[in-house]
Amino acid sequence: MEKVDTVIIGAGVIGLAIARQLARPGKSVFVLEQHDHIGEETSSRNSEVIHAGIYYPSGSLKASLCVRGKALLYDYCDQHRIPCRRTGKLIVATAAEEIDQLERIHVQATANGVRDLQWLSPEELKEKEPVVTGIAALFSPSTGIVDSHTYMQTLFMEATQNEAELVTGTRVLSVTCYNKEDGFLVTAMTNGETYQFQSRTLINAAGLSAQQVAADIPGSVPIPPLYFCKGHYYSLQGSQQPFHHLVYPVPERNTTGLGIHATLDMAGNTRFGPDTAYIDKVDYQVPAEAPESWYAAIRRYWPALPDGALQPAYSGIRPKLQQAGEASRDFMIQGQETHGLPGLINLFGIESPGLTASLALAGYVESLLEGQDPREHLQ
Ligand SMILES: Cc1cc2nc3c(=O)[nH]c(=O)nc-3n(C[C@H](O)[C@H](O)[C@H](O)COP(=O)(O)OP(=O)(O)OC[C@H]3O[C@@H](n4cnc5c(N)ncnc54)[C@H](O)[C@@H]3O)c2cc1C
Numbered sequence: 001m002e003k004v005d006t007v008i009i010g011a012g013v014i015g016l017a018i019a020r021q022l023a024r025p026g027k028s029v030f031v032l033e034q035h036d037h038i039g040e041e042t043s044s045r046n047s048e049v050i051h052a053g054i055y056y057p058s059g060s061l062k063a064s065l066c067v068r069g070k071a072l073l074y075d076y077c078d079q080h081r082i083p084c085r086r087t088g089k090l091i092v093a094t095a096a097e098e099i100d101q102l103e104r105i106h107v108q109a110t111a112n113g114v115r116d117l118q119w120l121s122p123e124e125l126k127e128k129e130p131v132v133t134g135i136a137a138l139f140s141p142s143t144g145i146v147d148s149h150t151y152m153q154t155l156f157m158e159a160t161q162n163e164a165e166l167v168t169g170t171r172v173l174s175v176t177c178y179n180k181e182d183g184f185l186v187t188a189m190t191n192g193e194t195y196q197f198q199s200r201t202l203i204n205a206a207g208l209s210a211q212q213v214a215a216d217i218p219g220s221v222p223i224p225p226l227y228f229c230k231g232h233y234y235s236l237q238g239s240q241q242p243f244h245h246l247v248y249p250v251p252e253r254n255t256t257g258l259g260i261h262a263t264l265d266m267a268g269n270t271r272f273g274p275d276t277a278y279i280d281k282v283d284y285q286v287p288a289e290a291p292e293s294w295y296a297a298i299r300r301y302w303p304a305l306p307d308g309a310l311q312p313a314y315s316g317i318r319p320k321l322q323q324a325g326e327a328s329r330d331f332m333i334q335g336q337e338t339h340g341l342p343g344l345i346n347l348f349g350i351e352s353p354g355l356t357a358s359l360a361l362a363g364y365v366e367s368l369l370e371g372q373d374p375r376e377h378l379q
Pocket residue numbers: 009010011012013014015032033034035038039040041042043044045046047048049050051170171172173205206207208209210213230231274315316317318319350351352353354355356357
């Protein structure tokens with residue numbers, strides 16, 4: 001039976017970043033992906049925002065991996081000429097009662113090491129975004145956007161240059177028979193044909209299927225519950241592109257989303273969303289008409305939004321670890337210290353800011369595998 005050093009299940013941005021991190025000549029690293037191309041699930045269904053690390057609870061993996069990952073990602077994009085832009089982001093208060101919340105966000109950001117936020121008066125806001133209305137705003141200069149497809153392609157190319165192999169159209173059916181000598185027995189299927197091989201190290205980066213993959217691995221506990229939380233996007237019809245920055249409302253307290261915000265893509269197009277809708281099964285449909293509530297939410301900061309200007313774009317699904325109304329949970333990255341199985345890493349709940357955090361997260365995983373304190377990697 002074929003034996004390999006490392007199997008990574010999933011060629012989304014996380015599996016690819018880990019492949020790049022672990023690949024080196026003389027080491028066999030295989031990335032198994034059920035689809036025919038890389039990044040066909042959540043990694044190509046997001047906002048492509050390089051987040052600053054503003055909102056997440058202090059000390060959480062989301063906060064630390066985001067702040068570290070943002071710096072690594074900008075450097076990586078610069079080195080590899082991956083299209084990205086430090087657009088900056090505005091969080092706009094439109095009512096007096098939102099100012100307290102904006103202040104809390106500022107305090108949280110500072111605690112997370114995001115020390116470059118700037119308060120804007122209504123006049124300063126108008127200077128930055130003439131069409132946006134607000135009574136105060138926070139400006140985050142380090143928030144930006146990235147061409148996530150070129151980024152994933154570059155990760156893939158770097159990994160393969162270091163002898164990693166990507167095997168597409170291959171679904172991992174089960175991972176069983178763990179024993180300390182041989183590691184894991186992986187059963188996979190390509191073109192209807194089933195085959196098996198052994199791997200000493202196994203990285204479960206299967207995104208929306210991570211829990212399902214882990215459930216098959218004897219002794220891989222605990223497995224957190226998984227909830228699908230869909231986010232829809234609508235793009236702005238016509239040639240009018242009103243914003244120069246990303247524009248966010250002040251999120252309501254204790255909600256899962258950031259409010260219906262405006263982001264830009266690398267081509268300069270404007271899109272709105274995503275919202276948050278818990279669903280039972282994977283379904284990427286987007287209704288033809290944006291709900292009236294979207295128009296109302298956007299007009300709070302952009303009153304000139306024309307009727308009927310929102311066109312359905314796409315949707316993505318967050319692998320959440322909490323149900324609607326429950327407190328937000330952190331990324332869950334499990335190594336041997338959690339489940340007792342050497343060589344196994346499970347990645348659960350890698351929702352936003354997973355794209356931003358990807359390079360830092362890959363370093364974190366390598367530290368875990370090497371038995372080092374992964375938090376040291378974040379200093
Ligand atoms: C609506 C939305 C907006 C977001 N916006 C942002 C943002 O602006 N900035 C940001 O930083 N983050 C954002 N994120 C988060 C980011 O997109 C994710 O954290 C990231 O894409 C997760 O990558 P992944 O590789 O874990 O998952 P995925 O991209 O889903 O990859 C998992 C891969 O595993 C494969 N797979 C699953 N099961 C198997 C199997 N059995 N065998 C073989 N292959 C398998 C799948 O086919 C898939 O390709 C957003 C997410 C959503 C949903």
